[in-house]
Amino acid sequence: VTSELSIPVHAEAHEPDLGRPIRAIIYGVGSMGKVMTRMMLDKGVDVVGAVARTHNVGRDLGLVAGMGRQLDVRITDDAQKLLSDRRPDIAVVAVGSYLEAMAPHFRLCLDHGVNVITLEEEAFHPWRRASELARELDALARSRGATLVASGIQDPFWTSAVSTLMACAHRITRVHGRSTYDANEYGPEVTEYLHLGVDVDVAAVRIEGAYARGEDNVAVQTSLEALAALVGLTPTEHESSGVPLVAHDDIHVPALDRIVPKGSTIGVSDRMVLHTHEGIDLEFELQGYAFGPHDCEVNEWRVEGEPNLSMRNDQFPVRLATATTTVNRLPDVIAAPPGLLTVELLPPLRYRHGHFRHPGRTR
Numbered sequence: 067v068t069s070e071l072s073i074p075v076h077a078e079a080h081e082p083d084l085g086r087p088i089r090a091i092i093y094g095v096g097s098m099g100k101v102m103t104r105m106m107l108d109k110g111v112d113v114v115g116a117v118a119r120t121h122n123v124g125r126d127l128g129l130v131a132g133m134g135r136q137l138d139v140r141i142t143d144d145a146q147k148l149l150s151d152r153r154p155d156i157a158v159v160a161v162g163s164y165l166e167a168m169a170p171h172f173r174l175c176l177d178h179g180v181n182v183i184t185l186e187e188e189a190f191h192p193w194r195r196a197s198e199l200a201r202e203l204d205a206l207a208r209s210r211g212a213t214l215v216a217s218g219i220q221d222p223f224w225t226s227a228v229s230t231l232m233a234c235a236h237r238i239t240r241v242h243g244r245s246t247y248d249a250n251e252y253g254p255e256v257t258e259y260l261h262l263g264v265d266v267d268v269a270a271v272r273i274e275g276a277y278a279r280g281e282d283n284v285a286v287q288t289s290l291e292a293l294a295a296l297v298g299l300t301p302t303e304h305e306s307s308g309v310p311l312v313a314h315d316d317i318h319v320p321a322l323d324r325i326v327p328k329g330s331t332i333g334v335s336d337r338m339v340l341h342t343h344e345g346i347d348l349e350f351e352l353q354g355y356a357f358g359p360h361d362c363e364v365n366e367w368r369v370e371g372e373p374n375l376s377m378r379n380d381q382f383p384v385r386l387a388t389a390t391t392t393v394n395r396l397p398d399v400i401a402a403p404p405g406l407l408t409v410e411l412l413p414p415l416r417y418r419h420g421h422f423r424h425p426g427r428t429r
C-alpha cells in the first residue's frame with residue numbers, strides 16, 4: 067500500500083525558520099512523556115506546552131517530569147487552546163497505542179498545521195491494519211502542510227538495524243526476531259495490555275479473544291510490515307498468537323506496587339510470522355513482562371540464508387532508547403514532506419550532537 071503513496075515533490079526551498087530552536091509540546095505526560103521532556107530540553111528544544119487528561123493538570127511540567135525545577139509550563143487538558151495559542155512546530159504524542167483512539171488527538175494537531183511525532187504503535191506502519199483511518203489522516207496532514215510520523219524502539223531495533231543485518235546476506239529464507247521488555251518501566255497503558263497480576267486462565271481467554279477479533283499485537287505487526295517495506299518485500303498473509311507468561315514465584319511488581327502471586331500472569335508473549343510474496347518469512351516474538359532481579363531486556367535477530375547472520379543486544383534499554391530515538395527524529399519530521407509518513411520514507415535515523423535547530427521545511 068505504501069507504494070501507492072506519492073511523496074509530494076519539493077517545489078521550492080523556503081526555509082524562513084532555518085536555525086531557530088524547535089518549539090514543541092509534549093502531549094501525554096506519562097512515563098514516556100516525562101523522560102522525553104528532559105531529553106528535549108537537553109537538546110535545546112523550546113518546550114512550550116504540555117497536555118494531560120486528569121493527573122497533573124494544572125501542575126508545572128518541570129516538577130512533574132522530575133526536573134527538580136519549574137519550567138513555567140502549566141500542564142493543560144485543553145489541547146485545542148494550547149495549539150492555537152502557542153503554535154508549536156511539533157507535538158510529541160505519547161498517550162495510547164491504537165490509531166482509532168489516537169486519531170482525534172492527531173486530527174487536532176494536524177488541523178492546526180502542527181507536525182506530530184508519536185510513540186503510537188499502529189501509526190508506525192498502519193497501511194494494512196488501519197488503512198482507512200491512515201488515508202484520512204494522510205489527506206488531512208497534506209491539506210494542512212503537516213507531517214505525522216510514528217517512531218519508538220521499533221524504528222532502530224526492529225526495523226532499520228534488522229534491515230542492515232539483512233543487507234549483509236546474499237539470499238534469505240527466514241528472519242526471526244525476539245525482544246523482551248520490562249513492564250515495570252511503563253504506565254497503565256502498557257501494564258493493562260500485559261494483564262499483570264490477572265489470573266492466567268482469565269488472561270489466556272482475553273488474549274485469545276483479542277487475537278480472534280484480529281487484534282494482533284500492534285507493535286509486532288507494524289514492525290514486521292515496516293521491515294518488509296524497508297527491504298522491498300511484499301507481505302501476503304500472516305499467522306499470529308499470544309500467550310500469558312506465568313509467575314514462577316511470588317514477585318513484587320513495582321508497576322502495580324504489590325506482590326503478584328506465583329501462578330498469576332506477569333506478562334504476555336506475542337508472536338507473528340509475516341509471509342511475503344518473495345518467499346521470505348519474517349517472524350517476531352515480543353515478550354513484555356514484569357522483570358525479576360535477574361532478568362534483562364534482550365533484542366536478538368537471526369537471518370537464515372547465505373550466510374546465516376545474527377545480532378543480539380543485551381541490557382537493551384528499551385524505555386530510554388524509545389525516548390532517544392523519538393526525540394532524535396524531531397528534525398526529520400519537521401523537515402519531511404507533509405502527510406502520514408512511515409519510517410522507510412524518512413532519512414536514516416542518526417545521532418544528533420548538541421542542540422537541535424529548526425531544519426526549515428521544503429514544501
Ligand SMILES: NC(=O)c1ccc[n+]([C@@H]2O[C@H](COP(=O)([O-])OP(=O)(O)OC[C@H]3O[C@@H](n4cnc5c(N)ncnc54)[C@H](OP(=O)(O)O)[C@@H]3O)[C@@H](O)[C@H]2O)c1
Nearest residue numbers: 094095096097098119120121162163185218219253254255
Ligand atoms: N513505540 C514504542 O517504542 C513505545 C515504547 C513505549 C511506550 N509506547 C506507547 O506510548 C504510550 C504511552 O506510554 P506510557 O508508558 O508513557 O503511558 P502512561 O504512563 O500510561 O501515560 C499515558 C499518558 O497519556 C495521557 N492521556 C491519556 N489519555 C489522554 C487524553 N485523552 N488526552 C491527553 N492525555 C491523555 C495520560 O494522562 P493522565 O495520566 O492524566 O490520564 C498519561 O499522561 C503507550 O501507548 C505505549 O504503548 C510506545
